[in-house]
Amino acid sequence: MKTAVIGFLGTTLDMGFTNNRWQRWRPTISLCLHDDLLIDEMYLLYNYQSKRLFDLIKTDIAMVSPNTQVYGMMHHIQDPWDFSETYQKLFDFCESFQFQPDTRYLLHLTTGTHVAQICWFLLINSQFLPAKIIQSSPPNRTKGNIAGDYQQIDLDLSRYDELTASFQAKVDANLQTLKHNIATQNPSYNQLIEQIEKVASRSTAPILLIGATGAGKSRLAKQLFAIKRQQGQLHGEFIDVNCATLRGDTASSALFGHVKGAFTGANYQRDGLLKKANHGLLFLDEIGELGLDEQAMLLTALETGEFYPVGSDKPTKVNLQLMAGTNKDLRQAVQTGTFREDLFSRLNTWTFFLPSLKQRVQDLPANIDYELARLGNLAQVNYRFEANARQLYLHFAQSDEAIWSGNFRDLTASINRLTTLADDYCIKVADVQAEIGRLKHLWAGYGNSQAVEDIDLSEFLDSATLQQLDEFEKIQLRGVIKICIKSKNQADAGRRLFAQSRKQLKNANDSDRVRKFLLKYGLKFEDLG
Secondary structure (H helix, E strand, O other), rough: OOOEEEEEOOOOOOOOHHHHHHHHHHHHHHHHOOOOOOOOEEEEEEEEHHHHHHHHHHHHHHHEEEEEEEEEEEEEOOOOOOOOHHHHHHHHHHEEEEEEEEEEEEEEOOOOOOHHHHHHHHHHHHHOOOOOEEEEEEEOOOOOOOEEEEEEEOOOOOHHHHHHHHHHHHHHHHHHHHHHHHOOOOHHHHHHHHHHHHHHHHHOOOEEEEEOOOOOOOHHHHHHHHHHHOOOOOOOOOOEEEEEOOOOOHHHHHHEEEOOOOOOOOOOOOOOHHHHHOEEEEEEEEEEOOOHHHHHHHHHHHHHEOOEEEEEOOOOEEEEEEEEEEEEOOOHHHHHHOOHHHHHHHHHHHHEEEEHHEEEEEEEEHHHHHHHHHHHHOOOOOOOEEHHHHHOOOOOOOOOOOOOOOOOHHHHHHHHHHHHHHHEEEEEEHHHHHHHHHHHHOOOOOOHHHHOOOOOHHOOOOHHHOOOOOOHHHHHHHHHHHHHHHHHHHHHHHHHHOOOOOOOOOOOOOHHHHHHHHHOOOOOHHOOO
């Protein structure tokens, strides 16, 4: 295995152009003088003002260690004592450097400012720089040589946790940018996101997001809030409320607030979440769980821009953007009387159906990378997969065995487990095999009937056609759509659907049978996502 040394050119310690330079210790040169340290490659970082010194050092190294290849890397830091600039420049260097698996890398810490040394520490500890630290020192005067001493440093950076706090804000900002820039590979979902962003930029009307639990409704709401905030449309906060947690007598108080003495236990005034979201965005997740009284008060607030806190005879004015999410069919809830028709009409101005993770398996690689980066930034380490391990995980994640019943929550939990159990921040094949076993066990009780019920026919049929169908036809059509969504193509769906009857036919045209069945409802296989 080759040995390569990376370090700064010492503009002070390595300096010397006369012949007497050979009579004193120069850290970069002296490192090449040790018989027990054979250096194959030396990478020296320097700025344009030190080009003459670099050329001299390269010549001197060739004299004392002719087998060492010296490479100069132009690297200008305007203020080497500025922590944020130095860290960013060194981080960029590590990102662009082509580290080779057959090479042992040593980071020469002796040259460079103290700020640079701290940044090298952090980059090595977080695995962005796969190197060991080597420290050189001047010779003892009694030894009478210029080679000096060197030692490798075994890091335990748990003592330096306080240093990470200085750039945590930058990490958080990078996370937001990272997720926002992940491009979906699903054409229909990409088109959906474009439509939602366009609506969010141009309209203040309520937006309703319909999708299974864990499909990303809350995350999308946060992105839309950021867009409207950036455009100056909103100046308040993002308030995320799970309506399933608003139960009983306290639900109205939580949303709309109350005055002191409004009811037993109301010992102080409470503003409520609607007022807290004033000039911001209020996201009511699982709005189908909201009680009828709260629905009526919410409708009034939307239509008039004001509401009455519990126990108050004075209205509170509010101006906010409302978004709502649900995994229920609100039209059915209207028919059963559990959801107000007038509120549904108000919410139904802009309604978008979010696909499940299972319907977006081509987006798994990007979302896996996002979760690795998110968890890595939280822990300040660089989590990664071995190539074979990543391939094994993706193969399972995109297969029929992976049902992702919890959608992105399942994926987030899975990557969290993998990174927690991975040694040396690297996820190996054995880790993936164990995780696949855990996922199969978690999904073992998830029946097909439930998955079929989750198919919302209103995503595929208009209301007039849907009203004409018997319950028997709805159940049958949901089952066919479920199989089509899981299948690679129309022929594959046919083989699954007609596995028994096709054996009785001489020339089974499974694809055509699926096509004709779907055509009865005005559908095509390509329309099913």
